[in-house]
Structures are given as C-alpha cells and as structure tokens.
Amino acid sequence: MAINANALSPSLVNELNDLKRRLAAVERKPDVLAKFDRYPTNDWAAVGRGKVAGNVWSSCGIANVTGLVYDRVEVKFITDNFIKGKREGEVRLAAFKHTGNNIKECVSATTSVQLHGGTSRAVDSFVMRWVHGIPFGWDYEDGTSVYTIELQHRYLVGPDTSAITYVAGPIKKNATTDDGLTGFSQTINGETWWQMYYQSSKGWTWQRRPISDDDGSYNISNFHYCVGLPESVIPEAHPIGWGWTSMEGVSTGDPGNINDPWIG
Incomplete structure (x- = not known):
C-alpha cells in the first residue's frame, strides 16, 4: 500500500476547514461605517x-x-x-x-x-x-x-x-346608567348626611380596588x-x-x- 508522507490527519483537516470558515466569516462581516464614539x-x-x-x-x-x-x-x-x-x-x-x-x-x-x-x-x-x-x-x-x-x-x-391600599365602593361592570344606584340623605345636627344604596339585582355590588402607587x-x-x-x-x-x-x-x-x- 502506498503511503503519502505528506497527508494530514483527519482532525487537522477539520481544524483547517473550521479556520477557513472563520476567515470567510470575517471577510463577510460588515465594516464599521461610522468611526466615532457612541454613548447610549x-x-x-x-x-x-x-x-x-x-x-x-x-x-x-x-x-x-x-x-x-x-x-x-x-x-x-x-x-x-x-x-x-x-x-x-x-x-x-x-x-x-x-x-x-x-x-x-x-x-x-x-x-x-x-x-x-x-x-x-x-x-x-x-x-x-x-x-x-x-x-x-x-x-x-x-x-x-x-x-x-x-x-x-x-x-x-x-x-x-399587605402594602396595597384599597378603597371599597359600589361598582357595576359596563354600567351605562345609574339605574339601581341611589343615595339617601338625612339631617343630623343641622348637617346633611348621605348614604349610598344599590340594587344587587341591577348588577351592582361592593368591590375593593387598589388606589396606591405601591403594588x-x-x-x-x-x-x-x-x-x-x-x-x-x-x-x-x-x-x-x-x-x-x-x-x-x-x-x-x-x-x-x-x-x-x-x-x-
């Protein structure tokens, strides 16, 4: 069998091919067009x-x-x-x-x-x-x-x-009118006091909603x-x-x- 004394080992051939790919990639890599400092x-x-x-x-x-x-x-x-x-x-x-x-x-x-x-x-x-x-x-x-x-x-x-601050109030999803929500007033010591009333049958209920910036x-x-x-x-x-x-x-x-x- 003839022996080629100059033959390269398979591992070296793979390494050379890998190096060729890298060099080709470097040639493809775009040059920097704007040569100035950038500070994002x-x-x-x-x-x-x-x-x-x-x-x-x-x-x-x-x-x-x-x-x-x-x-x-x-x-x-x-x-x-x-x-x-x-x-x-x-x-x-x-x-x-x-x-x-x-x-x-x-x-x-x-x-x-x-x-x-x-x-x-x-x-x-x-x-x-x-x-x-x-x-x-x-x-x-x-x-x-x-x-x-x-x-x-x-x-x-x-x-x-526990850091969240809430407020409770009557609320109705997609409410277009105040139907089913009303207020009742009475005078106590010369001052007018109001209470809120709602009808649950009209879709109103009490809801808690966060009102603070801290969530x-x-x-x-x-x-x-x-x-x-x-x-x-x-x-x-x-x-x-x-x-x-x-x-x-x-x-x-x-x-x-x-x-x-x-x-x-």
Missing part, C-alpha cells in the same frame, strides 16, 4: 418588577452584544424596595442566541444571586462581572445570529400585597451599562459570575441553568 443613554431609575408568567425568569435589561470582542463583561444596575420577608427576589445574567423566526435559545447563565434586603426600604447598586461563554462574540458559521446578554429576575418572597413589587433598573472588557481590567470575571453590592442580606442561589423556564 439610559434611565437611572429602578422600575417596579412584578411576577411574570407564574414567576419564571423575566428580563429587566437587554444588551445586544453581537460582535462582542472580549470574552467577559461588566454590568451595573440598581435596586430599590427589597425588604426581608416581604419583597425578596433573585437575579442572574443570561446569554441568548437569536437565530431568526423568533427562535431564542439560552446558551449560558450565571449562578443566581438571592436578594433578601434589609428591614427598611433602600436603594442599592450592583456590579457584576462575567465570562459569558458566547463563542467569538458572534456566530462565525452563518454570520446572521444575534446575541444578547440579559439581566433577569424572579421572586423568592412576595409581592407584598407590592420590588424595583430593579435596566442595565446602567453592559460593556466588554479585557481580563487585565476585570480579572474577577468568572463563568459562574462575580459581583459586588451595597445591599445587605444577599446570598448565593442556584447554579446557572440554561434549562430554567424563562419568558421573552
């Missing part, structure tokens, strides 16, 4: 976040990181109104791949951080650093996939419905920033995540699970 603005405030879809992971902030150069990112956000035993939650960072036709896949996630809070309302800040696990920052095989890094939350305790939820802001940085700048970044916060009552939650239910 964002609202500072922490926004009320209620339970979503039965308390699955839902996103507070979304950063489009398609084309990200570095393998790690730093993010910052703030929280408000986490109160121990009443409004507690957990957050994580998760990376998603979007392949078109509304197909979205979770490809990596940090360990969750449980936010218990203190005994009174407080505004706190968070910085998290993460090795995100997105290959090359973009998909070199097709050059069309979009990647996002998202700040997600879900509840541990709450929302705190019992905690507040989390969008990303104040999400930026890729080199290892020399954020050496603490880790695949399970690393973070710092001013909040009291913080603990480590479950390991990152890309199969956890989420919405969005």
Whole structure:
C-alpha cells in the first residue's frame, strides 16, 4: 500500500476547514461605517418588577452584544424596595442566541444571586462581572445570529400585597346608567348626611380596588451599562459570575441553568 508522507490527519483537516470558515466569516462581516464614539443613554431609575408568567425568569435589561470582542463583561444596575420577608427576589445574567423566526435559545447563565434586603426600604447598586461563554462574540458559521446578554429576575418572597391600599365602593361592570344606584340623605345636627344604596339585582355590588402607587413589587433598573472588557481590567470575571453590592442580606442561589423556564 502506498503511503503519502505528506497527508494530514483527519482532525487537522477539520481544524483547517473550521479556520477557513472563520476567515470567510470575517471577510463577510460588515465594516464599521461610522468611526466615532457612541454613548447610549439610559434611565437611572429602578422600575417596579412584578411576577411574570407564574414567576419564571423575566428580563429587566437587554444588551445586544453581537460582535462582542472580549470574552467577559461588566454590568451595573440598581435596586430599590427589597425588604426581608416581604419583597425578596433573585437575579442572574443570561446569554441568548437569536437565530431568526423568533427562535431564542439560552446558551449560558450565571449562578443566581438571592436578594433578601434589609428591614427598611433602600436603594442599592450592583456590579457584576462575567465570562459569558458566547463563542467569538458572534456566530462565525452563518454570520446572521444575534446575541444578547440579559439581566433577569424572579421572586423568592412576595409581592407584598399587605402594602396595597384599597378603597371599597359600589361598582357595576359596563354600567351605562345609574339605574339601581341611589343615595339617601338625612339631617343630623343641622348637617346633611348621605348614604349610598344599590340594587344587587341591577348588577351592582361592593368591590375593593387598589388606589396606591405601591403594588407590592420590588424595583430593579435596566442595565446602567453592559460593556466588554479585557481580563487585565476585570480579572474577577468568572463563568459562574462575580459581583459586588451595597445591599445587605444577599446570598448565593442556584447554579446557572440554561434549562430554567424563562419568558421573552
């Protein structure tokens, strides 16, 4: 049998073919047309976040990181109104791949951080650093996939419905007239006092409705920033995540699970 001494091993051939695909993808990648600094603005405030879809992971902030150069990112956000035993939650960072036709896949996630809070309302800040696990920052095989890094939350305790203020009054669904609702007055010590009467047969009943701005939820802001940085700048970044916060009552939650239910 003839032996070709210059033949390449199958594994090396595959590696070379893979390298060719990457180089071809780099050639296809569009050049930056506007070579100037861009500073996206964002609202500072922490926004009320209620339970979503039965308390699955839902996103507070979304950063489009398609084309990200570095393998790690730093993010910052703030929280408000986490109160121990009443409004507690957990957050994580998760990376998603979007392949078109509304197909979205979770490809990596940090360990969750449980936010218990203190005994009174407080505004706190968070910085998290993460090795995100997105290959090359973009998909070199097709050059069309979009990647996002998202700040997600879900509840541990709450929302705190005891904080909601209610008012009770007669109400009728789709009422177009006051038929069946009337008032009765009487004079007591020279003053006129009124009482409200309604007929249940006309569809009226007493209803409680919340009237306060506090719906019992905690507040989390969008990303104040999400930026890729080199290892020399954020050496603490880790695949399970690393973070710092001013909040009291913080603990480590479950390991990152890309199969956890989420919405969005």
